[in-house]
Amino acid sequence: MLTSKTLAVNEIIDTSFSKSDELRNHPKSIEILHYLTNKLDPERLQHVISVQETAVALARYHNADVWKVNLSALLHDIAKWMSNEQLYSAVSRFEIELDPIEKIMPALLHAIVGVKLSIELFKVTDLEILEAIRCHTTGNTSMGLTAKLIYVADFSEPNREYKESEQVRKLAEIDLNQAVHTVARHKIEFLLQKGGLIHPNTIHTYNSTFPNKSK
């Protein structure tokens, strides 16, 4: 349990939440949800709430910090309301350096801009939370527990209509690395099928969690 002094320093409010409702009804969560309600379309908002529920449930299986997971889930699509033009303009305003693939794949930018918006609007400084937002689309070999939970929950929340969703959600309760690997594999398969570009981080995520390397 964190002491009140530590809490003030870390801006982490409490880690003893027992129910998802308590997390979502926390003033900080309400503040973020208020922003999201004004900015996101109802379907996207429902997705975010569902990612929050899924990620927090998985966090309990894996003894993760549910407060960090809660905030990461609520913030992961914070920039999803922006048009491609608005995203590129935010990239320029925040002076973000894009890699060659990011430069031509606007679908990846909401994760990168989302990090900056989370810092600017909600004063998020926790690196685990920022990493989870940053990596939720492509994955990354550096992902810690919070980031892995968000990566998997984003893919497998129950509103996702593809058949792999439930299978990945159940797998994630037992073997999170295997679930990360499966998500990366499905993303690669999907992108190959539609002839899309694949960001190297997705391939690195797939390779680094290959079954005999994930232990």
Ligand SMILES: [Fe+2]
């Ligand atoms: Fe996203």
Ligand SMILES: [Fe+2]
């Ligand atoms: Fe998402």
